[in-house]
Amino acid sequence: MLKILNGGIEAIVEDWPGRLGYLGKGMAPAAAMDNVALEFANLLVGNPPGEAGIEIAGGYFEAEIGADTVLSITGTDMKPTLNNQPVPVWESFEVKKGDVLKFSHFSEFGFRSYIGVAGGIDVPLYLGSKSTCIFGSYGGFKGRKLQAEDVLPFGKPYQDLKNLPGRKLKKEVIPEYSRVWNLRAIPGPNTCPDYVTEEGMDFLFSHSFKIQHSSNRSAYRIDEVKGNFFAREDGGVGGSHPSNIVDHAYAMRGCLNVCGNTPIILIADGPTLGGYINVLSIINADLWKVGQGTPSRDFIKFTMSTQEEALQARIEQKALFTEKSLA
Amino acid sequence: MEQKNYDVILDTLPENESRLEVLFRQAGDGFLQVEYGREQRANLQDSFRIQAINDLVLAKNLNGLIETVPGIRTNMFHFDPAALSVRKLIGEIKEVEDSLTSIEDIVVESRLISLPIAWEDSETKKAVAKYVKEVRPGAPNVINGYNLEYMALCNGISVEEIKNKVLGTEWYNSGGGFWPGGGFFWPMDPRCAIVVPKYNPPRTWTPEGAVGIGGPCIFTYTTPTGGGYQLFGRTIPTFQFSQKHPLFKDSPFLYKSADRIRFFEVTEKDILDIFEHVHNKTDYQYEIKEDQILVKDYLNFYNSEEVQKGAKEFQEKQKEATKTAPRL
Numbered sequence: 001m002l003k004i005l006n007g008g009i010e011a012i013v014e015d016w017p018g019r020l021g022y023l024g025k026g027m028a029p030a031a032a033m034d035n036v037a038l039e040f041a042n043l044l045v046g047n048p049p050g051e052a053g054i055e056i057a058g059g060y061f062e063a064e065i066g067a068d069t070v071l072s073i074t075g076t077d078m079k080p081t082l083n084n085q086p087v088p089v090w091e092s093f094e095v096k097k098g099d100v101l102k103f104s105h106f107s108e109f110g111f112r113s114y115i116g117v118a119g120g121i122d123v124p125l126y127l128g129s130k131s132t133c134i135f136g137s138y139g140g141f142k143g144r145k146l147q148a149e150d151v152l153p154f155g156k157p158y159q160d161l162k163n164l165p166g167r168k169l170k171k172e173v174i175p176e177y178s179r180v181w182n183l184r185a186i187p188g189p190n191t192c193p194d195y196v197t198e199e200g201m202d203f204l205f206s207h208s209f210k211i212q213h214s215s216n217r218s219a220y221r222i223d224e225v226k227g228n229f230f231a232r233e234d235g236g237v238g239g240s241h242p243s244n245i246v247d248h249a250y251a252m253r254g255c256l257n258v259c260g261n262t263p264i265i266l267i268a269d270g271p272t273l274g275g276y277i278n279v280l281s282i283i284n285a286d287l288w289k290v291g292q293g294t295p296s297r298d299f300i301k302f303t304m305s306t307q308e309e310a311l312q313a314r315i316e317q318k319a320l321f322t323e324k325s326l327a
Numbered sequence: 328m329e330q331k332n333y334d335v336i337l338d339t340l341p342e343n344e345s346r347l348e349v350l351f352r353q354a355g356d357g358f359l360q361v362e363y364g365r366e367q368r369a370n371l372q373d374s375f376r377i378q379a380i381n382d383l384v385l386a387k388n389l390n391g392l393i394e395t396v397p398g399i400r401t402n403m404f405h406f407d408p409a410a411l412s413v414r415k416l417i418g419e420i421k422e423v424e425d426s427l428t429s430i431e432d433i434v435v436e437s438r439l440i441s442l443p444i445a446w447e448d449s450e451t452k453k454a455v456a457k458y459v460k461e462v463r464p465g466a467p468n469v470i471n472g473y474n475l476e477y478m479a480l481c482n483g484i485s486v487e488e489i490k491n492k493v494l495g496t497e498w499y500n501s502g503g504g505f506w507p508g509g510g511f512f513w514p515m516d517p518r519c520a521i522v523v524p525k526y527n528p529p530r531t532w533t534p535e536g537a538v539g540i541g542g543p544c545i546f547t548y549t550t551p552t553g554g555g556y557q558l559f560g561r562t563i564p565t566f567q568f569s570q571k572h573p574l575f576k577d578s579p580f581l582y583k584s585a586d587r588i589r590f591f592e593v594t595e596k597d598i599l600d601i602f603e604h605v606h607n608k609t610d611y612q613y614e615i616k617e618d619q620i621l622v623k624d625y626l627n628f629y630n631s632e633e634v635q636k637g638a639k640e641f642q643e644k645q646k647e648a649t650k651t652a653p654r655l
Contacts, residue, residue, distance in 0.1 A: 020405075021393060022394075023396050023405065024395070024502055025503055025504070026505050137568075186355050187332070187333050187335050188352050188360070189335055189360040189362070190352075191333045194365070235367060237367045237369050237542075245367060246367050246369050247511060248360070248400070248401040248403070249396035249398060249402075249502075249504055250403075251403065272396070272504040273398070273509075273511070275542075280355075283355065304332070307353065307408070307413060310355075310408070311408045311409065314356065315409060
């Protein structure tokens, strides 16, 4: 188990792919904002894909280890230490009962860090997933972010602990981080010519958008679109603004919702239905980059993708989370 | 330079006697939106058909189909493209679409849930007061600490008539979403179709059980949350996270797609008592009747001279009222 000494800015229990099958019940999938970092954290400690770890956004998380086990840390380099000695990122290491793990804040690149634990975090499944939905206050550890005095139990290790410390990833599989996150995206369902002008779509696919400070686990807000964006005067029965539509389901995760003039990437804990248009969807294989985009600092850029490329990228990404990726 | 391809309609089916044009729109790798018609319209007839098609597609148990989210004029299909190609999915939906030649014979499995409501209760009033204090002082939709007068102004009728219209129709759930346990309820009787704008900007808090309306849709707030619907009263729990009450034992949700709700008036004390009997004593008996909608009967009712005449008269009043009601 792990005893939290300082929950930091936002540390939560998340698995992958989260809580699927409840969009029509108003429940977002939640799950890790950066699934690639979580899955590598799992691989390093011998867990099967999808097991729950701890997602740390921002930083300043501190915890005391309650049992001898093996951990891994992936994602942005928050300069983690164990008993004040630096520990490596993207590599598994041994910990002893009583050790204290500390994180500084997010680094020059990336925003979220993940802790993988041999056996995973043992919180109860809620509707099939261990993921926390912060905005609905359910799942994970008591439906909320971690705070001092919380005690998180570990699951039973999937492999002999003796064989786990010192596992590293091959250099070429460690994802590249940046200040400009290039997101491959597929246009639709509400695009030109009926909802948005061609210039409007061109603008989306040629401009770099700054991630706004108000971004969070349900919505990443970016720079506003201009007046020539919309191809219609109003939304008819859907409402007076051209971004309005008769309420429809949102392609959660990853669709770009246009709310008034503000484009918003709906993600993790986002709404599952509503009355605004959606003009593109980030491909599944690139969702992780959104989770590493740093609010108020980083930019995102959309690149057009086809269904075929997106499927290929999905298959290739899935293949990364096997022993073949270990050095 | 990349090739531009913003044409997202992957396929279509033509309009015929029983349906509108069907548009298959891509929505990323793993989602397909099926849209009915090109006009933004909110007709229950469309929803009945979408629900029937949805059930038929689900009955195929397609490998790779994760879930569907039917609505009033669209249905969203969520699938794993590695197991089910978007082309195959479209083919399966088209096959079902062509098999359903008339909506007259559709029978919608639709439970009727009776829900008590207390008008202008004090808990919901707190949410309205908090909004005026913290979000929008002088908000024109808040009159006497509530939104009922504003709803009346927007529709050109009295507060008493607003209440009668809320109580006077069954409200149909075209499919849920947005917030845990959320249902979007449309009036089945067009003579009761109140229409109001949403809060601008939205609230930061609404109590569990509050009942609100935005556009033509009623929403019963399932857990404490923000929100933008005009508030007029409070009903009983419609979602239970803990699943302690027997009704919620198998799932925390009360509502299913195609359910109907009908409100009956009670006192605030009754509502508070029921909360206690749902969440703590867990012995409240919900009034739920297994039932069906025969679409043919509904269409006869909807198209009858009396209903159409009444609906038109009300729409005229609404048109006049929107000219004078305060804008948000």
